[in-house]
Amino acid sequence: MPYVTVGTENSAPIDLYYEDHGSGQPVVLIHGFPLSSAAWEKQVPALLMAGYRTIAYDRRGFGQSAQPTSGYDYDTFASDLNMLINELDLSDVVLIGHSMGTGEVTRYLGTYGSDRISRAVLVSTIPPYLLKTSDNPEGVDKALFDGFQQAIVADRYAYQTSFLNDFFNYDQTRGKQVSEEAYRANWNVAVSASPIGTYECVSSWLTDFRADVARIDVPTLIIHGDADRVLPYPLTAPRLNAMLPDSELVTLPGAPHAIPWTHADEVNNAIMQFIGARTPAMSRKK
Template structure:
């Protein structure tokens, strides 16, 4: 199993698990909460088939990566991504993030710049800022996040059931776009995450990305479901698009938060239209 070391905690290394498939221009897939890089299984074949090199990785605390007791903030997450990009020497990469993964893209580009990045895709975006404050009246009340924290601390297993119900819009997609087996598999993956990471990552949803977003200087595609119950559409995607008017916004009507799984044809089609097929090696 391939790992990249991003730090250490006491006597234990902090390693990120990653997969690296194919050849061609690199695409880095950054998963959402509370899953892992395995969540991209409906995108990986399409990208490989189009001639891209496809890299997924598990965020610290999730999947097969280390589960440290600290480092659950977007400065650290962006540093982890930067280590991956540097260690694999990725150049002209496409960054694609879902949910929490969109925060890595914003903070990475805002902090480290776009020297290694060709373009970016945010799916079910977290930015620009989800928390309601005096200077961000379009956000959500702090009490909502505090309720999530209380639920995760009280009964992490029950919390993940509630979360996945909203993640998939389960009453609407059950047996149609999401099978009972897929739901169960995602629940098993969710509860395998570190209890510390599960709790601490909720706090990161209140991160302010408004200073990062103007520093995004590569073409950006925004894909979002209009019926997203985790990161509500009116509070997220249109606002990000307004801050970056040269970006492209694709709205999937009546679609939930989990669109990489529930609407793969639409998501993959939008991605491929945006990034195109790579040039043949001799032409690059």
């Protein structure tokens, strides 16, 4: 199995697991919390069939990657992504992130620029900024996130059940878009993640991405369900779309947070239309 080493902790390497399939223009897929690259099961075959080289990796602390006790912040996550892109010597990359993965895409572009990147797709986006502050009154009170962390400490397994219920809008999708077997499989992935990483990632959700957004200079597609209970639609996708003049927003009516699974056809069609129509390179911001 392929790994890229992104650091060390004491005597152990911090290795990220990745899968690299197909040929053609590279697409890098970055999964959401609390899952792994396996969450892209319905996107990888579609991308391969369309002629794209498809690379999906597990964030540190999740899936088959190492589980260090530090580095659960977006500067480190973006650095990990940068190391993967450099290790594989990728160019003309399409970056696609879901949920937490949209933070990696945004911080990467804000920090490392777009020399190797041609397009970005943000699915169920966390940017621009979730936390309620004096200059971000549309945000969410920090007490909510403190409660999440308290629940993780008290009973991480029960927390993941509660989280996945909202992730899938399971009361509405159970037995329809989401089988009990699929729910259990996702729960198993979720609880296999690093307990420390699970806890620490909640703090990363409060990252202010507004400065990163201002530096994005590639065409960007935003896909979001308007019934998202994890990253509420009014606080995220429309605000981000307004901040990015060269972005396109696709809203999925009645759709939950887990749209790569529950609304795979709609998500795949939107992605294919966006990345399939090649356009001249945009002028880079100075």
